[in-house]
Amino acid sequence: xxxxxxxxxxxxxxxxxxxxxxxxxxxxxxxxxxxxxxxxxxxxxxxxxxxxxxxxxxxxxxxxxxxxxxxxxxxxxxxxxxxxxxxxxxxxxxxxxxxxxxxxxxxxxxxxxxxxxxxxxxxxxxxxxxxxxxxxxxxxxxxxxxxxxxxxxxxxxxxxxxxxxxxxxxxxxxxxxxxxxxxxxxxxxxxxxxxxxxxxxxxxxxxxxxxxxxxxxxxxxx
Amino acid sequence: xxxxxxxxxxxxxxxxxxxxxxxxxxxxxxxxxxxxxxxxxxxxxxxxxxxxxxxxxxxxxxxxxxxxxxxxxxxxxxxxxxxxxxxxxxxxxxxxxxxxxxxxxxxxxxxxxxxxxxxxxxxxxxxxxxxxxxxxxxxxxxxxxxxxxxxxxxxxxxxxxxxxxxxxxxxxxxxxxxxxxxxxxxxxxxxxxxxxxxxxxxxxxxxxxxxxxxxxxxxxxxxxxxxxxxxxxxxxxxxxxxxxxxxxxxxxxxxxxxxx
Numbered sequence: 086x087x088x089x090x091x092x093x094x095x096x097x098x099x100x101x102x103x104x105x106x107x108x109x110x111x112x113x114x115x116x117x118x119x120x121x122x123x124x125x126x127x128x129x130x131x132x133x134x135x136x137x138x139x140x141x142x143x144x145x146x147x148x149x150x151x152x153x154x155x156x157x158x159x160x161x162x163x164x165x166x167x168x169x170x171x172x173x174x175x176x177x178x179x180x181x182x183x184x185x186x187x188x189x190x191x192x193x194x195x196x197x198x199x200x201x202x203x204x205x206x207x208x209x210x211x212x213x214x215x216x217x218x219x220x221x222x223x224x225x226x227x228x229x230x231x232x233x234x235x236x237x238x239x240x241x242x243x244x245x246x247x248x249x250x251x252x253x254x255x256x257x258x259x260x261x262x263x264x265x266x267x268x269x270x271x272x273x274x275x276x277x278x279x280x281x282x283x284x285x286x287x288x289x290x291x292x293x294x295x296x297x298x299x300x301x302x303x304x305x306x307x
Numbered sequence: 308x309x310x311x312x313x314x315x316x317x318x319x320x321x322x323x324x325x326x327x328x329x330x331x332x333x334x335x336x337x338x339x340x341x342x343x344x345x346x347x348x349x350x351x352x353x354x355x356x357x358x359x360x361x362x363x364x365x366x367x368x369x370x371x372x373x374x375x376x377x378x379x380x381x382x383x384x385x386x387x388x389x390x391x392x393x394x395x396x397x398x399x400x401x402x403x404x405x406x407x408x409x410x411x412x413x414x415x416x417x418x419x420x421x422x423x424x425x426x427x428x429x430x431x432x433x434x435x436x437x438x439x440x441x442x443x444x445x446x447x448x449x450x451x452x453x454x455x456x457x458x459x460x461x462x463x464x465x466x467x468x469x470x471x472x473x474x475x476x477x478x479x480x481x482x483x484x485x486x487x488x489x490x491x492x493x494x495x496x497x498x499x500x501x502x503x504x505x506x507x508x509x510x511x512x513x514x515x516x517x518x519x520x521x522x523x524x525x526x527x528x529x530x531x532x533x534x535x536x537x538x539x540x541x542x543x544x545x546x547x548x549x550x551x552x553x554x555x556x557x558x559x560x561x562x563x564x565x566x567x
Contacts, residue, residue, distance in 0.1 A: 111491075118491060119451040127451070161487070180492065182452030186380045193453050197500075211496075238381075246457045249487060249494040260492075262453045 104147045105174035106289055107167055109250065110135040111260075114158030119183040121266030127181045128156070130274065134179055134263070137278045141286035150174075162210075165253040169213065173298035175224060176258035177285060178250050181274070185264030188273070189239040190281055192229040193260040194221040195252060196245040213255035220257040220296060228259060228288030235280045257296060261285065369393040372469040373408050374462045376417040382454040384419070384462055386469065387412060397473040397508070398431045404470045405429065405439065408462060419462035421448035427482065435475030435505045436498065437467060446481045449490045456493035464501050472506035 110131035112118035118127030132155070139149045150171070152164040168176040185191065198215045208216060225243030233239045243259065251258045263281060268274050368390045377385035389407060393400050405426050411418045424445040430438040449459050460479065467474045476498040479489070486495050 116491065180453060182454050183450035184380070184452055184455040184458075185382065189381075191454065240381075246453050246492075247460075247494040247497060247499070248453055248492055249496075250492075252494055252497075260453060264454070265452070 104293060105150065105171050106142050106147045107150045107152065107171065107174050107176045107256075108135050108138055108142075109152040109164050109176065109178040111178055111180050111250065112158065113153050113156055116158050119181055119266045121183075121268070123269055123271060125181075125266040125268075125271055125274065127266055128158075130181055130266075131179050133275065134181075134278050134281060137282040138177070138179065138285050141279075141282035142289060145286050145290050147286070147289060161250050162253055164250060165213065165255075168258070169253075169255045171256075173296070174256050175289060175292065175296070176251075176254050176256050177289075178248070178258070178260040180260055180262040182262045182265045183267060185262070186238045187264055187268045188236060188277065189264045190232045190236045190277070190284075191240060191262050191264070192225045192232065192243040193246045193248055193251075193262065194218070194225040194243050195258070196247050198252065208255065210253055213253050214251050214258060217255065217257050221251070221259060223295060224257045224288070224292045225259045227291050228261070228285055231284035231287045231291075232261075232281070235284060236277070257292070367392070371404050371407065372466070373404065373412075374419070374465040374469070375408075375412045376419055376458065376462075378414075378417055382458045384458065384465060385417075386465075393470070397471050398429055401431070401437060401439075401467060401471045401474065402426060402429045404466050405463065408466050419459050421445060423448060431473065431508065433508055435473055435502075435508055436478060437471070437474040437476065437501070438478045438480060439463065440480040440483055443482050445479075446486060446489055451490045451492065453492045456489040456491075459489065460493060460499060464499050468501045472502065473508050474501045475503075475505040477501050 110128075112128035112131065114128075116128065118131070120126055135151060139151070142149050150167060152159055152167055164178075165176075168174050195214045195218060198212055198218065214221065222243060229240060229243045233241045246260075248260045251260060261281065263274070263277060266274075369392070370388050371391045371393060372386045373389055374384040374386055377383040391403055391407060393403055409420050409422075409424055409426060411420075411422060415422070421444050423442075425442040426439060427442055428438075428440040430440075432438070445459075449456055460477075463479070464477050467477060477500075478498045479495050480486075481495070489495055
């Protein structure tokens, strides 16, 4: 409670985060990603997963952008640039791994990354994720929480890993890895897509009110 | 015409058919087994060629803890204790444990690193940064995926932490170069924290060994498979004598500042 006569404190300028999700189907082009003995290619199957995730997000009023629509292979930095140019967006990178318990899904967030602003106060591009690590952890835990009951054997909380794609992303960012291309039955992998899509959409929706973007970005001059 | 030989001929032919009938499945089985043997890669051939002859171990056997897959399928690791003639020199010691890690556990299913990957060089800097330079097979043959790549790096990092207390940071190079990722996912442009409170490095122990002089490189590579490990103590001396101390480590240790 404020003392009488004390001037009222003005809260920092904030605004509701725009509902933008940048979806990143990893790999593409000559980079096929993980390959299964049955001919499953990570780069191909991810486009199918991305389409389902996109539909689930759009049904919850999210605006969705994709880092690739077809078989092109943008660089890590090009993918990051898409989300970094959007104020208040979140980033979801989709992967299908080579290993892991078949039928499980893991959410990864960037492992510790020391933040270091340069003399201008700007965030170095190659450490863009550093100021967003706590938010990414929160976002990852929420999405993993929706995935765990659907896919038995999946962890209950997000894991930390030095995922290259996440490092240069200036937004709450997670990587979702589905296990795995080694599944003998391709249909079993395809059947996971609706559950993964719904969990990501619900996770993004639950995270939305927690992510209030400051009027100015970290390091940006007001 | 004398046909007395005809029964003998028919008997011989019948015998030949019976023998062929017995031998053919055996032959087919052997052929199948032969085709299932994995072809020897260049890296494996190189490793065998450079394998030093096992000698008597002059150093005391130490219980080394190596981290291979737990087999749970969830990316977790399990420490395995292996008796190795470890030296006190951190560089040589790191090479011994990493080569044993590369050689793999008794159960090949629990491998964390590709069987044909080779440790080309290992350097220790004064600040406790360890630089491990692996052959390209580490990048090309590690299964692509966040979990599998993380497990590979974790097994290297945890094995160094458990056996070489001087290592603070780990930097992984592929064939002498810094690469973006291990196999498409895990960031290798960074250094990995191994031990937040490392043992101090002595000036003498911070050195690097040239790959050609790396006589201890293979010293322990067969130990975990149950085969005899070669000695390290005698090799340690020769390798140390030929070691180099680079002013700057190979590869790029500082992150390039990129702008979108």
